[in-house]
Amino acid sequence: MHDVAANMPSGSRARVSWYGKTSELYALLATNILFKILTLGVFTFWARTRKRRYFWSHVEFLGDRFEYHGRGIELFLGMLFVAAAVLLPLAIASSLLTLALPDELKAIVQVFYFIALGFLTGAGVFRAIRYRLTRSAWRGLRFGLEGRAGRFGRDYLFRTFLMLITLSLHRPWFDAWYYRTLLTSTRYGDQHTESRPEGGELFGTYLVCWLLMVPTLGLSMAAYRVAFLRHLVARTTLAGLTVSFDATARDLIFLRVGNFLIVGAVLLVALGASITWTTPLMIGSTLSADNKSVAIGLIFLVFGAIAVTTVLPLLWQRRMRFFCTHFVFGGALAVDHIRATTSDAPQVGEGLEAAFDFDAVG
Amino acid sequence: MSWSGVYADGISPRLQQLDVEADFDGLQLRGEATREHWRWSDILAVVPLASGEPVRLGHRASAARLRIDDPTAAVALLAHAPSLQRAHRVRSVGRRFSKGIWIRFGLATAALVFVIAIGPDMIAGLMPQSWAARIGDETLRVLAPESKRCTDEAALRVARDLAARLAPTQTIRLEIASLGQPNAVALPGGRIMLSREMVAFARTPQEIAFVLAHELAHEQHNDPLTGFVRVSGMQVLSRVMTGGSGMLGNAGVVAANAPMSRRVEARADSDGMRMLEAANIRHNEIDSFWRRMEAQTGASNGYLASHPSTAARARAATTDSQDGEPPLDAAAWDALKKGCR
Ligand SMILES: [Zn+2]
Numbered sequence: 067m068h069d070v071a072a073n074m075p076s077g078s079r080a081r082v083s084w085y086g087k088t089s090e091l092y093a094l095l096a097t098n099i100l101f102k103i104l105t106l107g108v109f110t111f112w113a114r115t116r117k118r119r120y121f122w123s124h125v126e127f128l129g130d131r132f133e134y135h136g137r138g139i140e141l142f143l144g145m146l147f148v149a150a151a152v153l154l155p156l157a158i159a160s161s162l163l164t165l166a167l168p169d170e171l172k173a174i175v176q177v178f179y180f181i182a183l184g185f186l187t188g189a190g191v192f193r194a195i196r197y198r199l200t201r202s203a204w205r206g207l208r209f210g211l212e213g214r215a216g217r218f219g220r221d222y223l224f225r226t227f228l229m230l231i232t233l234s235l236h237r238p239w240f241d242a243w244y245y246r247t248l249l250t251s252t253r254y255g256d257q258h259t260e261s262r263p264e265g266g267e268l269f270g271t272y273l274v275c276w277l278l279m280v281p282t283l284g285l286s287m288a289a290y291r292v293a294f295l296r297h298l299v300a301r302t303t304l305a306g307l308t309v310s311f312d313a314t315a316r317d318l319i320f321l322r323v324g325n326f327l328i329v330g331a332v333l334l335v336a337l338g339a340s341i342t343w344t345t346p347l348m349i350g351s352t353l354s355a356d357n358k359s360v361a362i363g364l365i366f367l368v369f370g371a372i373a374v375t376t377v378l379p380l381l382w383q384r385r386m387r388f389f390c391t392h393f394v395f396g397g398a399l400a401v402d403h404i405r406a407t408t409s410d411a412p413q414v415g416e417g418l419e420a421a422f423d424f425d426a427v428g
Numbered sequence: 429m430s431w432s433g434v435y436a437d438g439i440s441p442r443l444q445q446l447d448v449e450a451d452f453d454g455l456q457l458r459g460e461a462t463r464e465h466w467r468w469s470d471i472l473a474v475v476p477l478a479s480g481e482p483v484r485l486g487h488r489a490s491a492a493r494l495r496i497d498d499p500t501a502a503v504a505l506l507a508h509a510p511s512l513q514r515a516h517r518v519r520s521v522g523r524r525f526s527k528g529i530w531i532r533f534g535l536a537t538a539a540l541v542f543v544i545a546i547g548p549d550m551i552a553g554l555m556p557q558s559w560a561a562r563i564g565d566e567t568l569r570v571l572a573p574e575s576k577r578c579t580d581e582a583a584l585r586v587a588r589d590l591a592a593r594l595a596p597t598q599t600i601r602l603e604i605a606s607l608g609q610p611n612a613v614a615l616p617g618g619r620i621m622l623s624r625e626m627v628a629f630a631r632t633p634q635e636i637a638f639v640l641a642h643e644l645a646h647e648q649h650n651d652p653l654t655g656f657v658r659v660s661g662m663q664v665l666s667r668v669m670t671g672g673s674g675m676l677g678n679a680g681v682v683a684a685n686a687p688m689s690r691r692v693e694a695r696a697d698s699d700g701m702r703m704l705e706a707a708n709i710r711h712n713e714i715d716s717f718w719r720r721m722e723a724q725t726g727a728s729n730g731y732l733a734s735h736p737s738t739a740a741r742a743r744a745a746t747t748d749s750q751d752g753e754p755p756l757d758a759a760a761w762d763a764l765k766k767g768c769r
Contacts (some may be wrong), residue, residue, distance in 0.1 A: 157664055
C-alpha cells in the first residue's frame with residue numbers, strides 16, 4: 067500500500083484508515099463545549115473548524131493524511147452574510163405577509179415558505195460542500211466543486227416537490243440525481259470524478275423496502291441505503307481509482323441499532339436522574355401543575371443534552387470506523403494525469419447550510 | 429542525521445523517494461529529480477509532530493509535502509524546530525480576505541445592528557394599529573385560551589372602567605385570566621392581561637390600580653410592540669452569532685435584552701404613578717405590595733433580570749400621601765374579587 071514508485075499499482079486494494087482516538091475526541095469535545103459556553107455560543111464556528119481539522123488529519127489514504135485548511139472566521143462571516151442578506155429579509159417578508167394578508171390567504175405564506183426553504187436548502191448544501199472541498203487537500207493538492215449553487219437549489223426544490231407528491235417513491239431518482247450532480251462536480255486537483263448512478267435501476271429494491279417500511283419500523287430502508295451505496299460507488303471513478311462498498315444491510319442496521327441503544331440508554335439514565343433530582347423540589351413547591359411539568363421538561367432537556375453529549379465521541383468513532391472499513395478502493399490512481407489547479411475558492415462559507423441545520427455529509 | 433523520505437511536489441500527487449538530511453539551517457532534500465533546501469523557519473507541520481509517529485511536513489512557500497516514516501525522525505526534528513509540535517495552517521488554501529469581504533462585513537453588521545438598536549422603535553412606530561392588534565390578539569390567545577379567561581361581566585366591567593379612568597384616551601382591551609402566578613402583561617395593540625392570581629393576591633384596590641397603571645404606561649410608550657420587534661430581531665442575530673445553537677443563543681438574547689427591559693420597566697413604574705396622580709387616585713402602600721410580592725415569588729435581582737429588583741421598585745414607590753380618592757368603592761372591589769379570583 068505504501069508502494070512509492072507506482073503509487074498503488076493496478077490490482078491492489080486499499081482502504082481509508084481512521085486514526086482518531088476516543089480520548090482525544092473527548093478532549094476536543096470538552097474544550098469546544100467549554101469555550102462555547104464561555105462565549106454564549108459564538109465559538110461554534112471555531113469549534114466546528116477544530117473538529118474538522120482533527121477529523122481530516124486523522125484520516126489516511128495511501129500513507130498520507132487529509133488536510134483541512136478552513137478557518138473559523140470564514141464560517142462566522144459566511145453565517146453573518148447569509149443572515150443579513152437572506153435570513154433577515156426572509157423573516158421580515160414573511161412576518162409582513164402574515165400580518166398584512168387576511169386569514170384566507172395565509173396559505174400563500176406557506177407556499178412562499180416552502181419554495182424559499184427548498185431552494186435555500188439545496189443552494190446551501192451545494193455551497194457548504196464547495197466550501198469544505200476547497201478547504202480540503204491531500205498530498206498538498208486541493209479538492210473543489212464546480213457548478214452553480216443556484217441551479218442546484220432550483221433542481222433540489224423541484225425534486226423535493228416530486229418527493230412530496232409521489233409519497234417518496236421518487237427517492238431513487240432523487241438520490242441518483244443528488245450524488246451524480248455533486249460527484250461529477252467534484253474534482254481533485256484538475257481531475258473530475260465520474261459518476262453515473264441510475265435511479266431506475268434501484269426502483270425495484272426501493273419499492274420493496276418502501277412497502278416493508280411500516281412492518282419493519284423503517285429498518286428496511288437500511289437495505290435500500292446499502293443497495294444504493296453499492297450501486298453508486300460501482301459507477302463512480304476518480305482518476306483511475308475505483309471504489310466498492312462491502313457492507314451488508316445487516317452491518318448498517320447493527321450500526322444504527324447500536325447507536326440507538328447507546329443514545330437510548332443514556333437518555334434513560336438522564337430521565338431517571340432528572341426525576342430523582344426534581345421530586346423533592348416538586349413536593350415542597352408552590353408551583354402550579356403546569357409550571358411543574360414545564361420545569362421537569364426543562365431539566366430533562368438539559369440532562370438529556372448532557373447525556374447525549376457524553377456519548378457523542380463513541381458515535382463518531384463507530385461511524386468513522388464503519389465507513390473506513392467498508393469502502394474499498396481498487397485500480398490505480400493515475401498520478402501523472404492529476405495537476406493542481408489555481409481556480410478560485412470562495413472566501414467565506416457555509417452560512418446557508420448552518421442556518422438550516424442541514425448536514426450533507428452526515 | 430539523515431532519513432529516507434517521501435516527497436510530493438504540490439503540483440502532482442506523484443510521490444518521489446528521496447534522502448532527507450538535517451543540518452544547522454534546515455532540511456536538505458536529495459532525490460532523482462529533486463534537490464531542495466527547506467529552512468527551519470519555512471517548515472510547517474501538516475500534522476503536529478509526535479514521537480514515534482511518521483513526520484508530515486509542508487513548506488511555507490509551496491504546496492509541497494514531505495513524509496518521513498522513520499519513527500525516530502520526529503524527536504530529532506523537534507530538537508531543531510520545537511514549533512513543529514503544533515499544527516500549522518498550510519499556505520496552499522489559507523488566503524487573505526479581499527477588500528470586498530470587509531465591505532460586506534460592514535454592511536451586514538450595520539443591517540443587523542439596525543435591527544437590534546434603532547429598528548424596533550422605528551418599525552413599531554410605523555406599524556399600522558391593526559397589525560399591532562393582530563399580534564396582540566394572537567399572543568393573547570396563546571397566553572390564555574378562552575377556557576382560562578374570567579367571564580364574570582360585573583368583575584370585568586369594574587376592571588375595564590378603572591383602566592378607562594386611568595387612561596381615558598387609550599383604546600384598551602382588558603382580559604382577566606389564569607396565568608399561574610400574580611402578574612399582568614401588556615401586549616401589542618393595547619391588549620392587557622391581568623391574572624386571576626393577581627386579583628386574588630391584591631389586598632387593596634390601590635394595588636390593582638397600580639398594576640393596571642404600570643401596564644397602561646407600557647401601552648402609552650408602545651413598549652410591547654417595540655419589545656416584540658426587538659426580540660424577534662435578536663433571535664435572528666443570535667442564530668448568526670451561534671450558528672443556530674438554541675439554548676445558548678436564547679441565553680444570549682435574555683442577557684442582551686435585560687438592561688433595556690429594566691429601563692423600560694422603571695419608566696412604566698414611574699409613569700404609572702404619574703397616571704394615578706393625574707386621575708386623582710390614591711396610591712400609598714405600594715411599597716408593602718412589592719415586599720409581599722417578593723416574599724411570594726422570590727427576589728428578582730442581578731444583571732439577567734428583566735425587571736428592576738423588587739426592593740428597588742418598593743423604594744421608588746414609597747409615599748405616605750393620603751391624597752386622592754380610593755380607586756374602587758367597596759361594592760366594586762367586592763365584585764372584582766368575587767367574580768375573577
Ligand atoms: Zn412591566
